[in-house]
Amino acid sequence: MTSDPDIDAAMAVRRAVLGDTHVDRAQAKATEFTRPFQEYLTAAAWGGVWTRDGLDRRTRSAITLAVLTALGCHDELAMHVRAALRNGLTEAEIGEVLLHTAPYSGIPKANSAFAIADQVLRESAAE
Incomplete structure (x- = not known):
């Protein structure tokens, strides 16, 4: 099996950003039906966008x-x-991103986003 350097770079960024556990879990759950989508999102999102030089990963995450x-x-x-x-990004910066998004996307969407982020941040602090 040959290796594609572009896909390898995309996968390296995907793993760096999301973590090995998440990526391994996503790949293990892939079926014949969903595998082409996993390959596409790795190539398009992680290879086509996240590997570009124009923005740093902090900005891309925001x-x-x-x-x-x-x-x-x-x-x-x-x-x-x-x-x-x-x-x-710090907890405060994540909060600012969500707060800044609220008037442009709608209060209910931002409210849901805050609830999800709060749960994740609490879990992260407990770890």
Whole structure:
């Protein structure tokens, strides 16, 4: 089996941002049906965007939190709060991103995002 350097770089960033445990779990759960999507998201998101030089990972995490909040993608939010911490955002900065998003995305979406982030931050502090 040959290795693709672009996919290897994408996977390295995915693992650095989300952690080996999350990535290993996602890969282990992949089925024949979902495997092409896992491959796509690794190539497109992690290889096509997160490996670019234009923004640092802290900034990319802040943007990701804002967009997930604005779109109401709460299934992805906890994972990206943990990623934001891993990428160097502080608890206060995460709160500011969510607060800043509220008037632009809607109070209910920001309220849900705060609840999810609060739970993740409490869990992280307990670890």
